[in-house]
Amino acid sequence: MSTQQQLDDHIIERYTAQPTRLPAELRRQIEHAWQGAPVQLYALADLDQSLRLTVAWLALGPRHIAVAQRESTGWHVRSVERSRIEAIREAPGLSANTLTILGASGEPALALLRYTHRQRRAFENIRFVLEEQIQGHERELVDGDADRLYAESVARPIRDAQALVSGRQTAVIRRLLGYLKPYRRQLTLGMAAATVITLVSLVPPYLAGHLIDRVVRPAQAGTLSLVQAAKVAWLAVAAMALVYLVRQPAVHVRLRLMSIIGEWVARDLRSELYEHIQRLSLAFFSRKRTGSLITRVSADTDRLWDFLAFGVVDVSLSLVMLAGLGTVLLTLDWRLGLVMTLPVPVFCWLIYRHSEEITRLFIRAWRKWSRVTDVLSDTIPGIRVVKAFNQEQREIERFGERNEDVTAEFNRIHASWTRFWPLLMLGVHMMTVAVWVFAVPRLLGSGAQLPVGTFVSFLLYTTMFGAPIEVIGQMARTINRATTSAHRVFEVLDTEPEIRDVAEPVRLEPVHGRVTFEHVTFGYDGVRQVLRGVSFDVTPGELIGLVGPSGGGKTTIVNLIARFYDVSGGTIRIDGVDLRRLDTGHYRRQIGMVLQDPYLFHGTVLENIRYGSQEAPLNQVVAAAQAANAHDFITKLQHGYDTVVGERGHTLSGGERQRVSIARAILHDPRILILDEATSSVDTETEREIQQALERLVAGRTVFAIAHRLSTLRKASRLFVIEDGRLIEHGTHAELLAKPEGQYRHLYELQLQLQ
Amino acid sequence: MTLTLGKSATATRGGALSLEWRADGSLWAMWGEEERAVSVRRCFPWTEPARHLSLRDTDEEEFAFVRDPADLDQRSRAALERALAVAGFVFEVTQVLEIEEEVEIRRWRVETQQGPRTFQTRLDDWPRTLPHGGLLIRDLAGDLYHLVAPERLDRESRELLWAFVD
Ligand SMILES: Nc1ncnc2c1ncn2[C@@H]1O[C@H](COP(=O)(O)OP(=O)(O)O)[C@@H](O)[C@H]1O
Ligand SMILES: [Mg+2]
Numbered sequence: 069m070s071t072q073q074q075l076d077d078h079i080i081e082r083y084t085a086q087p088t089r090l091p092a093e094l095r096r097q098i099e100h101a102w103q104g105a106p107v108q109l110y111a112l113a114d115l116d117q118s119l120r121l122t123v124a125w126l127a128l129g130p131r132h133i134a135v136a137q138r139e140s141t142g143w144h145v146r147s148v149e150r151s152r153i154e155a156i157r158e159a160p161g162l163s164a165n166t167l168t169i170l171g172a173s174g175e176p177a178l179a180l181l182r183y184t185h186r187q188r189r190a191f192e193n194i195r196f197v198l199e200e201q202i203q204g205h206e207r208e209l210v211d212g213d214a215d216r217l218y219a220e221s222v223a224r225p226i227r228d229a230q231a232l233v234s235g236r237q238t239a240v241i242r243r244l245l246g247y248l249k250p251y252r253r254q255l256t257l258g259m260a261a262a263t264v265i266t267l268v269s270l271v272p273p274y275l276a277g278h279l280i281d282r283v284v285r286p287a288q289a290g291t292l293s294l295v296q297a298a299k300v301a302w303l304a305v306a307a308m309a310l311v312y313l314v315r316q317p318a319v320h321v322r323l324r325l326m327s328i329i330g331e332w333v334a335r336d337l338r339s340e341l342y343e344h345i346q347r348l349s350l351a352f353f354s355r356k357r358t359g360s361l362i363t364r365v366s367a368d369t370d371r372l373w374d375f376l377a378f379g380v381v382d383v384s385l386s387l388v389m390l391a392g393l394g395t396v397l398l399t400l401d402w403r404l405g406l407v408m409t410l411p412v413p414v415f416c417w418l419i420y421r422h423s424e425e426i427t428r429l430f431i432r433a434w435r436k437w438s439r440v441t442d443v444l445s446d447t448i449p450g451i452r453v454v455k456a457f458n459q460e461q462r463e464i465e466r467f468g469e470r471n472e473d474v475t476a477e478f479n480r481i482h483a484s485w486t487r488f489w490p491l492l493m494l495g496v497h498m499m500t501v502a503v504w505v506f507a508v509p510r511l512l513g514s515g516a517q518l519p520v521g522t523f524v525s526f527l528l529y530t531t532m533f534g535a536p537i538e539v540i541g542q543m544a545r546t547i548n549r550a551t552t553s554a555h556r557v558f559e560v561l562d563t564e565p566e567i568r569d570v571a572e573p574v575r576l577e578p579v580h581g582r583v584t585f586e587h588v589t590f591g592y593d594g595v596r597q598v599l600r601g602v603s604f605d606v607t608p609g610e611l612i613g614l615v616g617p618s619g620g621g622k623t624t625i626v627n628l629i630a631r632f633y634d635v636s637g638g639t640i641r642i643d644g645v646d647l648r649r650l651d652t653g654h655y656r657r658q659i660g661m662v663l664q665d666p667y668l669f670h671g672t673v674l675e676n677i678r679y680g681s682q683e684a685p686l687n688q689v690v691a692a693a694q695a696a697n698a699h700d701f702i703t704k705l706q707h708g709y710d711t712v713v714g715e716r717g718h719t720l721s722g723g724e725r726q727r728v729s730i731a732r733a734i735l736h737d738p739r740i741l742i743l744d745e746a747t748s749s750v751d752t753e754t755e756r757e758i759q760q761a762l763e764r765l766v767a768g769r770t771v772f773a774i775a776h777r778l779s780t781l782r783k784a785s786r787l788f789v790i791e792d793g794r795l796i797e798h799g800t801h802a803e804l805l806a807k808p809e810g811q812y813r814h815l816y817e818l819q820l821q822l823q
Numbered sequence: 824m825t826l827t828l829g830k831s832a833t834a835t836r837g838g839a840l841s842l843e844w845r846a847d848g849s850l851w852a853m854w855g856e857e858e859r860a861v862s863v864r865r866c867f868p869w870t871e872p873a874r875h876l877s878l879r880d881t882d883e884e885e886f887a888f889v890r891d892p893a894d895l896d897q898r899s900r901a902a903l904e905r906a907l908a909v910a911g912f913v914f915e916v917t918q919v920l921e922i923e924e925e926v927e928i929r930r931w932r933v934e935t936q937q938g939p940r941t942f943q944t945r946l947d948d949w950p951r952t953l954p955h956g957g958l959l960i961r962d963l964a965g966d967l968y969h970l971v972a973p974e975r976l977d978r979e980s981r982e983l984l985w986a987f988v989d
Contacts, residue, residue, distance in 0.1 A: 119909065121938035159849075161909055163914060177846070555927075
């Protein structure tokens with residue numbers, strides 16, 4: 069079983085409370101009813117006819133479907149032959165979907181199932197196969213894929229939101245600490261310094277007590293000579309000085325080393341992450357939000373720095389400190405020691421409780437805060453609409469209201485902690501009072517004897533409890549925050565790129581540009597096929613126009629040629645070699661793409677044109693820009709080719725950006741060129757200029773051009789009409805127009821009417 | 824200027840619209856010469872659930888528009904009611920048992936009129952407050968959970984929900 073499927077099973081178990089499989093005994097029963105034919109797909113119908121939650125199954129085999137319902141004695145299975153199915157209907161609702169499988173018209177439905185959106189993907193898979201059958205296209209299904217497809221379809225939304233299922237926090241922490249390994253020496257040194265600080269700070273109060281009991285009082289009572297006393301006293305002073313002389317350098321070493329190590333680890337994580345992200349396939353990027361990936365590299369690694377540099381040390385040393393304090397106090401005087409140590413766990417617990425409460429307050433404040441930022445991100449980009457409808461006053465009021473709201477929440481948080489901490493400190497002070505209460509009678513001579521010095525040491529030690537108690541109380545939160553960040557980082561690191569090269573990849577030097585599709589099928593997810601068996605053979609130097617209604621699969625075809633995804637069935641060959649056997653990097657260097665919405669990076673025009681070919685000499689850059697009809701407008705810019713463009717720089721118009729990206733493709737000199745609606749978003753005049761540029765560009769290479777305006781493609785050697793994932797017509801412009809009932813002719817006439 | 828709606832159940836195409844359930848398990852709409860299997864879509868599921876209903880055929884095209892079911896005959900109205908129950912179905916939460924935060928997602932365990940259920944939302948997806956009060960939560964898969972009156976739930980549920988209601 070693949071790890072992917074294990075993860076999906078785990079997600080289903082943990083999050084959905086539904087079976088991870090079709091029950092084995094039911095599967096046997098169904099397959100028995102089908103004379104041993106296998107279950108190829110199945111889905112869980114989790115609503116009954118009166119819309120209560122239930123467990124029923126729909127299974128699909130090579131020749132049958134079966135509906136299984138639970139009865140008191142076991143499963144009731146009803147099988148229907150697939151050949152009887154003539155129509156299929158899905159009615160989507162807010163949360164209840166209905167799938168109706170119909171036989172001959174007028175007859176009762178063969179099956180009617182209701183299910184929530186959680187099950188919808190699994191039903192989609194079955195519906196797709198049945199619809200293909202109704203249309204007369206048989207879909208071959210791989211036996212033994214049923215469990216995987218079912219698990220994937222149910223777990224997918226959760227896996228996309230959070231790929232790594234959180235579980236063992238300790239494992240994550242251990243993995244994180246593993247990043248400290250290369251810096252073991254510095255770490256040991258830093259920890260040693262920190263331990264020194266902790267232990268040394270226990271010395272001064274002890275010295276003070278010792279001085280009073282062993283020196284000051286004997287000297288006052290006359291049992292110790294003044295000379296002797298002075299000698300010991302000065303020694304104590306010297307020891308005190310020594311303590312601080314040792315402590316401060318140790319503080320320096322600790323702060324410095326730990327913050328540096330933290331930075332190093334964060335750096336390592338950041339580059340590992342970025343490198344990994346660059347390698348991941350496009351499929352990953354369509355699942356994750358860009359913002360979330362950016363915060364993982366920036367904010368999350370920063371938070372991990374904080375945890376490694378300070379969190380780890382603070383927490384472990386606070387534990388050492390509390391243990392040290394406890395031991396010292398209990399050995400000095402166990403009765404007073406108990407008075408001091410027993411309440412400590414209670415304080416830690418109170419702080420923990422308080423931070424939980426604050427978290428709850430924060431969720432609410434966060435929600436209200438997002439309502440404030442919503443208004444901002446709505447109205448600032450939409451300010452023209454606000455003004456056009458004269459809604460400024462209303463927007464001001466809307467913002468004001470929400471602003472008030474969120475302030476109230478923040479003040480609630482402030483009220484909570486400002487109430488808590490003084491109360492807690494009162495508790496700590498009461499501990500001191502308790503020490504007094506127990507100590508005073510003993511100082512005055514009743515009960516066990518208590519030397520004054522010991523009492524003074526105690527009072528000094530009391531002041532040292534505050535800080536470690538606070539750290540321990542916050543420990544849960546610190547660790548939680550760090551593991552959350554670590555999870556998010558590791559999730560990316562654990563994602564495998566879906567496109568991987570074979571062991572000994574083939575390098576085509578150069579690519580000639582023959583592109584062959586052999587029965588290519590492809591789906592982005594599940595069973596639904598976006599390409600349903602596409603075959604063609606394109607010879608080097610051809611200009612192929614891809615046309616057809618949107619959603620037909622044109623972009624998908626070029627994505628496959630660029631190997632952004634691998635085919636689900638069939639083969640793509642480049643110069644006769646299976647695309648999957650090629651060295652992807654080497655191959656991609658020989659393809660160029662110009663997309664509808666060209667992307668310019670932040671940088672100069674020159675850098676953008678040179679993006680794929682950094683070494684190109686300047687005269688070639690100019691030549692490429694000239695060929696792309698871009699040279700003219702570039703030289704008009706104040707800084708010429710050195711003008712900074714992109715998000716924060718000089719903004720170019722759509723047509724200008726398009727021509728820069730064409731220049732980029734020309735300079736790159738690809739063997740296979742892909743133009744995906746490269747001229748769709750510009751005006752006619754610009755289109756004409758781009759058109760000329762493209763005509764220069766296509767010479768001597770294989771070109772796939774997708775265009776909405778069919779007139780753009782009149783020069784194509786052949787046109788492929790793609791509809792609903794199939795190649796339905798192909799031929800030259802003239803040939804296709806000659807077909808009286810042709811789809812191309814239909815599209816062409818429609819466009820003529822519009823002009 | 825007042826705008827008037829083009830189509831309404833009794834306006835164009837002559838004859839009245841009538842609806843019925845057939846053996847094939849679908850709602851059928853008959854209007855003049857034509858009849859089609861349709862599904863119902865509420866235009867204002869939360870603002871005005873009972874009126875402004877779009878009847879859509881299997882190609883997702885509007886076959887008829889019912890501004891007010893009261894315009895229909897008794898039998899059609901009953902058929903429509905039945906279709907609305909399915910189309911408008913959402914989970915009705917009666918008790919909140921647990922709300923836990925995990926990495927990136929929030930995990931909910933609730934009791935609903937339809938049975939116990941666990942679901943997940945993104946951390947930054949907040950429940951939506953509905954026009955007539957009440958709360959609507961959408962989970963990662965797209966299922967909806969409705970809390971008619973959060974303030975009338977038991978004390979523990981209210982405690983758990985506190986951060987999510989105004
Ligand atoms: N990244 C994707 N994930 C899932 N489905 C996709 C993705 N990209 C496209 N599709 C689906 O694939 C089908 C074909 O899309 P596409 O190839 O972009 O069509 P075209 O370029 O012809 O307009 C559409 O139904 C679309 O919804
Ligand atoms: Mg496209």
